[in-house]
Structure formats: C-alpha cells, structure tokens
Amino acid sequence: MKRKISMNEHSNTSLKEVWESFIISQTSRGVSPATIKNYHNHLKGIARHIDIEMPLADxxxxxxxxxxxxxxxxxxxxxxIATYLRVMNTFLRWCQREGLSDVVVPNLKEKDTVKETYSDRELEILLAKPAKNCDFCEYRNWVIINYLLNSGCRAATVRNIQNRDVDLESRQVVFRHTKNGRIQVSPLCSQMVSILADYMTIRKGNPEDYLFCNQYGEMLSENALRLAVAHYNKSRGIQKTSLHLFRHTFARKYLVDCGGNAFTLQRLLGHSTLTMSKRYCNIYDADIAKEFDAFSPLAKMTQQKSRIQRR
Known part of the structure; x- marks a missing residue:
C-alpha cells in the first residue's frame, strides 16, 4: 500500500523545488506544453514578489x-494578479492532495475589460490579396490572416494543422491540437474553401505535413509564426501585430455583424464552458444598441421637441 508523503518529511523542501515536482507531475498527466511553459513563466514572475527558496512548510x-x-x-x-493567484492555487491544491501543504488563498475575480480588436479598415488592408509575383511566405501569411478571421482559432492550433486535417469537400478543418486536448471541427466559409484550395496546390506536401509551414516545408515555430504575422501587418502599415487580436476580432464580428450567439461561439472558439463566450457577449453586446432610438429617453424627448417645432 502506497504511503503519502507527509509535510514533516519535507519540512525543508523549498517552494521552488516543490513547484518543479508539481510541473513534473502535470507533465506526466499529459498537460499541454503551452500550459507547462506557463507554469515555468509564472514561477519566474512569482519569484519577484515572494521568496521561492523558503521551505514550503513555512x-x-x-x-x-x-x-x-x-x-x-x-x-x-x-x-x-488574478492570473498569478489562479496558477498559485492550482499549485497549492496539488500540494494539498500530496499532503505537502494546507495553505489556500482566495482567487481574485478578474475584471471584464474591452478586448482590443482589428478595425474593419485594418482588416480590409490585411485581407487584400498580395500580388501574383509575391514570395511564398507573404502568400502563406495572407492565407493565415484569412484563416484566423474565418476560424478565430489560437496560434498554437494554426501551427499544428496538417494537410490531412483539411476537408474542402466537407468544408471543415479538424483541430487535433487544442488547448483542452479535445478534437474540434471548425467550419470553412465558401471564400476560405477557395483560398485554401489554391494555397494547397502550391503548398503540396504529404498528408502529415503541416499546412502552414516555412519555405522549406517545416513546421513554423511559435516565434516564427508571431514574427511572420508581425512583419506582414507592418509591411501593410498596420501597427497592431497580435495574433490573439484576431480571436477577439472574430468574436466581436461574429456577435455584432453576424448576429451570432454565445452557445455557437463557444463551440467555434473551443471553449470548455460558456464563461468566456458570455464575457464576449457582455463586451460586444450588439442587441442592446439595435433600434435604441425606439427606447432612448433622449431620442424620445428630441423627437417630441421636433414635432412641436414643426406645428
């Protein structure tokens, strides 16, 4: 019978050492590399505000x-700060299960903020098709920008799409690499089907090759994709360069311009719960602004005053 390690046995083990054990445990459970990277980064951030060399027992x-x-x-x-506390609590709950600590700290509720997005004018500039004599990288970047606006997917998902994941006949792409580890099917609009059909005749490659590759047919690194989009945007005079802004932009335009709803948005963005999708709805609530003249006290007063003046 396995015996749990007691807190007393590791009374001198530092917070940093236990955190490293926590990361090993999470890695063995199959937690995504991106999440593991975040755990490492958060420890570095926490170390600036707390002594991570202190014994965890203290x-x-x-x-x-x-x-x-x-x-x-x-x-x-x-x-x-709320994110740091959330990660710290994930660590502390693991410590509790391991019998290493019983300290807890309340999570700090995040505040809703207006998510920055690309404007319609900026999108028009970015979506303009490059010249026929452009190089492969510029053409690929243009296709990526189109695809980000079509799907709203994360950068890590874009990098991991393989040729075999694209089904133009069924007008969909299978996401095998998602944040929550679940396979997701993402639809393609007619325009995106046409764009991908042309792109794939140039990209070619084997079924297992990555769809959005470098000029040698290799998988784009995280940094390479980030720099590629930044270079593409700036070359067109757009100073915003964040890939994640396309995800916010997709959510805003889907809700505001396309009349979408939170439930479908949840599926399209691959959220495990409705929480984030509801946040988008609260931030980009288009329904409340529609036909507001019929309900606005100011509009009513102005209309009444105008009618009086016309008499």
Whole structure:
C-alpha cells in the first residue's frame, strides 16, 4: 500500500523545488506544453514578489497576501494578479492532495475589460490579396490572416494543422491540437474553401505535413509564426501585430455583424464552458444598441421637441 508523503518529511523542501515536482507531475498527466511553459513563466514572475527558496512548510496565507501587495506596488494589472493567484492555487491544491501543504488563498475575480480588436479598415488592408509575383511566405501569411478571421482559432492550433486535417469537400478543418486536448471541427466559409484550395496546390506536401509551414516545408515555430504575422501587418502599415487580436476580432464580428450567439461561439472558439463566450457577449453586446432610438429617453424627448417645432 502506497504511503503519502507527509509535510514533516519535507519540512525543508523549498517552494521552488516543490513547484518543479508539481510541473513534473502535470507533465506526466499529459498537460499541454503551452500550459507547462506557463507554469515555468509564472514561477519566474512569482519569484519577484515572494521568496521561492523558503521551505514550503513555512509558507502562510500572510506571505501570499504580501505577494499580492508587492504585485500591486509594482503596478501589475488587476487581471494579471488574478492570473498569478489562479496558477498559485492550482499549485497549492496539488500540494494539498500530496499532503505537502494546507495553505489556500482566495482567487481574485478578474475584471471584464474591452478586448482590443482589428478595425474593419485594418482588416480590409490585411485581407487584400498580395500580388501574383509575391514570395511564398507573404502568400502563406495572407492565407493565415484569412484563416484566423474565418476560424478565430489560437496560434498554437494554426501551427499544428496538417494537410490531412483539411476537408474542402466537407468544408471543415479538424483541430487535433487544442488547448483542452479535445478534437474540434471548425467550419470553412465558401471564400476560405477557395483560398485554401489554391494555397494547397502550391503548398503540396504529404498528408502529415503541416499546412502552414516555412519555405522549406517545416513546421513554423511559435516565434516564427508571431514574427511572420508581425512583419506582414507592418509591411501593410498596420501597427497592431497580435495574433490573439484576431480571436477577439472574430468574436466581436461574429456577435455584432453576424448576429451570432454565445452557445455557437463557444463551440467555434473551443471553449470548455460558456464563461468566456458570455464575457464576449457582455463586451460586444450588439442587441442592446439595435433600434435604441425606439427606447432612448433622449431620442424620445428630441423627437417630441421636433414635432412641436414643426406645428
């Protein structure tokens, strides 16, 4: 019978060492590489506000409260602090299950913020088809921009799409690499089907090759994709370069311009719950602005005044 390690046995083990054990445990469970990378990065951030060399057994709620105060003093945004606390709680809950610590700290509720998006004018510029004599990379980048606006998918998903995942006849792409590990089917509009059909005749390659590759047919690295989109945008005079802004832009335009709903948006964006989709709905609520003249007290007063003047 396996015996749990008690807190006393590891009374001198530092927070940093236990965090590394936590990462090993999460990796063995099949947690995505992106999440593991975030755990490493968050530890570096936390280390600026708390002594991670202290024995985990000495950690108290007061230490965590002081960490939050330090973060606020350094000017960290409310939602950034909330993210640090959420990750810290994931770590502490793991410690509890392992019998290493019983410290807990309340999560900090994130504030809704207006997500920056690309304007329609910026999108018109980015979606303009490049000249026929452009090189493969510029053409590929144009296709990627189109695809981001078609699907709203994450950068990691774009990088991992393989040729075999694209079914032009069924007008869909299968996402085998998603944040939650679930296979997702993403639809293609008619225009995107045509764009991908042309692109794939040039890209060629085997079924297992990556759809959006570098000029040698190899998978794009995370940094290469980020730099490629940044270069493409700036070459067209657009200073915004974030890939994730296309995800926010997709959500806004789907809700505002296309009359979409939270339930379908959840499926399209691959969210596990409705929480994030509801946030988008709250931020980009188009229905409340439609025909508001019929309900606005100011509009009513103005209309009445106008009618009086015409008499």
């Amino acid at each position: 950690l108290t709620k007061r230490h965590l409260e002081q960490m939050v105060v330090s973060m606020r003093s350094d000017g960290l945004a409310h939602n950034s």
